[in-house]
Amino acid sequence: MNLKPLGDRVILKVLEAEEKTQSGIFLPDNAKEKPQQGKVLAVGPGKHNDKGELIPVNVKVGDTVIFAKYAGTEVKYQGEEYLIVKESDLLAVVG
Amino acid sequence: MNLKPLGDRVILKVLEAEEKTQSGIFLPDNAKEKPQQGKVLAVGPGKHNDKGELIPVNVKVGDTVIFAKYAGTEVKYQGEEYLIVKESDLLAVVG
Amino acid sequence: MNLKPLGDRVILKVLEAEEKTQSGIFLPDNAKEKPQQGKVLAVGPGKHNDKGELIPVNVKVGDTVIFAKYAGTEVKYQGEEYLIVKESDLLAVVG
Amino acid sequence: MNLKPLGDRVILKVLEAEEKTQSGIFLPDNAKEKPQQGKVLAVGPGKHNDKGELIPVNVKVGDTVIFAKYAGTEVKYQGEEYLIVKESDLLAVVG
Amino acid sequence: MNLKPLGDRVILKVLEAEEKTQSGIFLPDNAKEKPQQGKVLAVGPGKHNDKGELIPVNVKVGDTVIFAKYAGTEVKYQGEEYLIVKESDLLAVVG
Amino acid sequence: MNLKPLGDRVILKVLEAEEKTQSGIFLPDNAKEKPQQGKVLAVGPGKHNDKGELIPVNVKVGDTVIFAKYAGTEVKYQGEEYLIVKESDLLAVVG
Amino acid sequence: MNLKPLGDRVILKVLEAEEKTQSGIFLPDNAKEKPQQGKVLAVGPGKHNDKGELIPVNVKVGDTVIFAKYAGTEVKYQGEEYLIVKESDLLAVVG
Numbered sequence: 252m253n254l255k256p257l258g259d260r261v262i263l264k265v266l267e268a269e270e271k272t273q274s275g276i277f278l279p280d281n282a283k284e285k286p287q288q289g290k291v292l293a294v295g296p297g298k299h300n301d302k303g304e305l306i307p308v309n310v311k312v313g314d315t316v317i318f319a320k321y322a323g324t325e326v327k328y329q330g331e332e333y334l335i336v337k338e339s340d341l342l343a344v345v346g
Numbered sequence: 347m348n349l350k351p352l353g354d355r356v357i358l359k360v361l362e363a364e365e366k367t368q369s370g371i372f373l374p375d376n377a378k379e380k381p382q383q384g385k386v387l388a389v390g391p392g393k394h395n396d397k398g399e400l401i402p403v404n405v406k407v408g409d410t411v412i413f414a415k416y417a418g419t420e421v422k423y424q425g426e427e428y429l430i431v432k433e434s435d436l437l438a439v440v441g
Numbered sequence: 442m443n444l445k446p447l448g449d450r451v452i453l454k455v456l457e458a459e460e461k462t463q464s465g466i467f468l469p470d471n472a473k474e475k476p477q478q479g480k481v482l483a484v485g486p487g488k489h490n491d492k493g494e495l496i497p498v499n500v501k502v503g504d505t506v507i508f509a510k511y512a513g514t515e516v517k518y519q520g521e522e523y524l525i526v527k528e529s530d531l532l533a534v535v536g
Numbered sequence: 537m538n539l540k541p542l543g544d545r546v547i548l549k550v551l552e553a554e555e556k557t558q559s560g561i562f563l564p565d566n567a568k569e570k571p572q573q574g575k576v577l578a579v580g581p582g583k584h585n586d587k588g589e590l591i592p593v594n595v596k597v598g599d600t601v602i603f604a605k606y607a608g609t610e611v612k613y614q615g616e617e618y619l620i621v622k623e624s625d626l627l628a629v630v631g
Numbered sequence: 632m633n634l635k636p637l638g639d640r641v642i643l644k645v646l647e648a649e650e651k652t653q654s655g656i657f658l659p660d661n662a663k664e665k666p667q668q669g670k671v672l673a674v675g676p677g678k679h680n681d682k683g684e685l686i687p688v689n690v691k692v693g694d695t696v697i698f699a700k701y702a703g704t705e706v707k708y709q710g711e712e713y714l715i716v717k718e719s720d721l722l723a724v725v726g
Numbered sequence: 727m728n729l730k731p732l733g734d735r736v737i738l739k740v741l742e743a744e745e746k747t748q749s750g751i752f753l754p755d756n757a758k759e760k761p762q763q764g765k766v767l768a769v770g771p772g773k774h775n776d777k778g779e780l781i782p783v784n785v786k787v788g789d790t791v792i793f794a795k796y797a798g799t800e801v802k803y804q805g806e807e808y809l810i811v812k813e814s815d816l817l818a819v820v821g
Numbered sequence: 822m823n824l825k826p827l828g829d830r831v832i833l834k835v836l837e838a839e840e841k842t843q844s845g846i847f848l849p850d851n852a853k854e855k856p857q858q859g860k861v862l863a864v865g866p867g868k869h870n871d872k873g874e875l876i877p878v879n880v881k882v883g884d885t886v887i888f889a890k891y892a893g894t895e896v897k898y899q900g901e902e903y904l905i906v907k908e909s910d911l912l913a914v915v916g
Binding site for chain 6: 667680681682684686689690697699700718719721722723724725726
Binding site: 395399 | 443444445446447448450452483489491492493514516518525
């Protein structure tokens with residue numbers, strides 16, 4: 252990946268929400284829940300605190316994360332879509 | 347549970363509001379009060395203060411907590427629904 | 442009381458507003474003023490300041506307090522209603 | 537007065553706006569300007585700054601003060617109405 | 632003047648906007664621009680910074696100042712109207 | 727110029743937007759873009775930081791600057807119009 | 822380039838969004854996505870932190886960057902259009 256996030260941002264590839272309901276019925280696009288899981292593709296260097304120390308980001312490339320609804324900025328790069336979010340919008344790590 | 351909350355967040359399983367009124371009448375779904383109690387399933391490492399010290403979260407796995415209305419983010423993971431909330435949205439511990 | 446407030450919160454039992462006007466006429470429910478007095482039932486451990494010191498709450502169990510209109514969160518626990526408010530929403534102590 | 541304000545709050549008895557215009561005509565209630573003067577009845581202990589020092593309030597019982605429009609919370613106690621305002625909403629001392 | 636401003640506030644007597652246009656035509660009241668100049672009548676002691684030091688106000692009694700539109704609170708005292716503004720709403724000193 | 731800006735403010739004479747399009751057509755008033763360039767006429771002493779140090783303003787009298795749209799306060803003084811803006815609303819220096 | 826950005830701002834030349842869809846169809850203007858990539862033309866000196874230290878900007882002239890939607894201020898200078906954005910609105914560096 253040749254996009255390098257700045258500050259405490261990470262770049263995610265969003266994982267699509269499950270397309271089947273639990274009873275096995277396929278859902279049309281507008282009935283699917285907004286996906287909230289992503290794979291971490293790149294991690295920024297971190298953010299400086301008030302004392303001037305660099306605070307690194309607490310997730311790493313390869314992590315699967317759950318992020319806040321409507322967080323971040325969607326960007327399109329070389330035909331692919333990514334989501335760039337701040338660490339504070341990451342809620343949990345899966346696994 | 348294999349979801350690890352980040353920062354000062356906790357993962358809750360929301361406990362359903364009581365479904366009977368005090369006079370013993372069952373309530374239809376839309377008349378039930380929004381539930382505000384949850385069981386703590388996982389606790390994040392805490393948040394750093396301005397001095398760079400990690401402040402741990404003041405609740406532990408297994409606690410039953412009361413949380414602020416409309417707090418947190420609902421997430422669905424492997425068919426189950428959870429609520430991820432920040433420690434600051436927890437109001438009290440039961441018991 | 443087996444609800445333990447977190448941080449600088451207190452749990453109050455709200456005292457009903459006086460139901461008679463000064464001329465002695467009973468008021469219907471919707472003409473009563475919103476009550477703003479409560480009895481303190483439980484007090485949280487306090488809040489940490491920027492230096493990491495725990496600042497205790499300045500009221501104690503048994504105090505009657507006046508609180509800001511619309512402050513806090515109403516919770517129902519074992520059939521009883523309580524109000525959980527932050528210390529900053531307490532305006533004065535009575536007595 | 538047996539109401540003790542908390543933090544940097546003061547309790548005021550609001551002084552009614554002058555009821556006559558300069559030409560001596562009495563004004564009906566809804567034409568009177570909202571009063572902005574009050575007599576200080578009680579003063580809180582003050583507020584802690586970031587260094588943990590208690591900063592006392594700069595007015596004293598008996599002062600007549602001018603306060604910001606719509607500041608504070610009106611409370612009714614034992615049939616009397618008071619206004620509880622933060623020190624930051626006090627604009628000037630009279631006299 | 633026997634009104635003493637609190638904190639970093641100053642009391643101004645607002646100077647009326649010029650009532651003639653440059654071509655010498657008198658303007659009706661609603662065509663006049665809102666005045667933004669005032670004479671400083673009283674100056675508060677200043678405001679404490681985060682280190683607990685008192686920061687005095689940078690204007691003095693007698694200064695003519697330009698203030699931000701819609702800044703401050705109009706007060707009426709003994710039949711006269713004044714404007715009480717914070718130092719941060721003063722934009723420039725004239726002269 | 728006998729207006730002295732306070733704090734980290736500067737006084738600008740706004741430079742009119744170019745009145746011709748690139749193809750040489752004169753534009754009516756309401757088609758002109760809102761001007762965003764100004765000449766610095768006066769510079770305030772600066773602003774104090776949290777440590778009590780005075781931080782001087784980074785532009786000087788005579789500079790041509792680009793400022794944020796809708797920034798600052800328009801003032802009229804002795805028949806002339808000026809714009810008073812904070813340093814933080816200055817985007818770039820020309821030249 | 823003779824525009825010098827102030828503080829932690831950078832001046833960008835916005836790169837137009839790709840004008841063809843992946844299937845090779847040219848898009849009319851209003852169907853194109855709002856461009857979010859720019860070339861860095863000039864970089865400000867940086868911003869001072871609470872301790873008075875200058876924090877330099879983490880991108881350099883010549884970098885291609887991705888910026889937040891609707892960030893910054895468009896300015897027109899000598900017939901050319903530029904975007905001036907704060908460092909905090911830069912999301913990632915390309916390459």
